[in-house]
Amino acid sequence: MSAGTARDPGPAPQEPGAVLRAREPTRVAILVSGTNFVLYSLVSLAGWAGWGGLQAAITHERSVVGVTIDGVVVLLVNLAFGAVVIAGTLALHPLSRPWPARVLVVFCVAAVASVPRILALAALSSTPSSGAYVVAVGTLGLLAGVVGMSAGLLSASLVDRARTEQHRREEEARRAARAVEELQDEEIRVRRHVFDQLHGTLQFHLVTVTAGLDRVAEQLQDAGDAARAADLRHWAETLEEIREQDVRSLSHSVFPSGADLGTQQAIQLLLRRLPPQIDASIELGDNYRRLVSHDGLRMPMAERLVVIYTVEEAVTNALKHGRASTVRVRADAEPTDDPDRWVFVTQVDDDGTGPAQPVPALHGLRRHRERAEHRGGSLELGVNPSGGGRLSLRLPFTVDPDG
CATH class of the missing domain: 3.30.565.10 (Histidine kinase-like ATPase, C-terminal domain)
Known part of the structure; x- marks a missing residue:
């Protein structure tokens, strides 16, 4: 790289809040799907017993511990099946895909994970040997994988949509608050400007005009025109009252006196x-x-x-x-x-x-x-x-x- 070539800074680091919001849908998908697969594992354990697995374990003259171990193995195999479906699906980042692609990903992962599940259950000595049981367990496992994982992805999508909408509303509220603050700042700036003009420039001009009228009145008084001098002094006093009362009151209504002090x-x-x-x-x-x-x-x-x-x-x-x-x-x-x-x-x-x-x-x-x-x-x-x-x-x- 030459000395004059700018180095690519790479993607901007995400804020901690944005990272947490991005991980939230994944956590929801794991929670909902995991709950579904735990319930399905319990249902599968009941199905194993109902199809004759429990009776077969007893018929093999197994002890209570052995029968219990067979049931625990059935439960663990189904839990492992659910864990594989969850991990395999999330590894392919389904939340960034459209829904048809999500369902296809879930179906393929569940179908692949169903094979070792059926083999593990078939290897268990107490598993019913009928072909109907194998077909039923395999089909139900595949459907359970698709439905359970799809429900988790749907919940994650809904949560993500709700979080996005909430974030959008919060951002709009922040923009609105900033706009209000900018309007307030501009209003205060205009008030200060008008106050300065009224309290400073306008009153200075009025004082100047009043002083000029007083000088003219004095000149008329010296010239012997007392009536006109008195008339000018009257208008000068009226102008001074306008400055003291009306202009000061107006300037205070625009920006209160002492507001800058506290x-x-x-x-x-x-x-x-x-x-x-x-x-x-x-x-x-x-x-x-x-x-x-x-x-x-x-x-x-x-x-x-x-x-x-x-x-x-x-x-x-x-x-x-x-x-x-x-x-x-x-x-x-x-x-x-x-x-x-x-x-x-x-x-x-x-x-x-x-x-x-x-x-x-x-x-x-x-x-x-x-x-x-x-x-x-x-x-x-x-x-x-x-x-x-x-x-x-x-x-x-x-x-x-x-x-």
């Missing part, structure tokens, strides 16, 4: 924007504190946005519909069997009127519940022990080591 920080910023007469606070559980403090492990952005928007909707409903004056948010994390998999638990309690119905309608919270359920979580709305409203959110998530 769930706790975003909820704290949310509560700080409430009117000063509203008593609002957030309390973190011990598990969540340890989780956040451990190497900075945090909730992924997709789940983080679900929590932030849900808490925001709950606080808005408490103030708007429940006329609450106090809001308490408690957040904690519950571990699962997977050390990297946690369940984020949030409760939003208020001192408002609470829902009037035992099973209240969610209205605006419905879409938040759908998002939580889509990720394997739950959202419930009820009454807390004090009589106010309580929203409970449970959301599974996998810790994000990169934050």
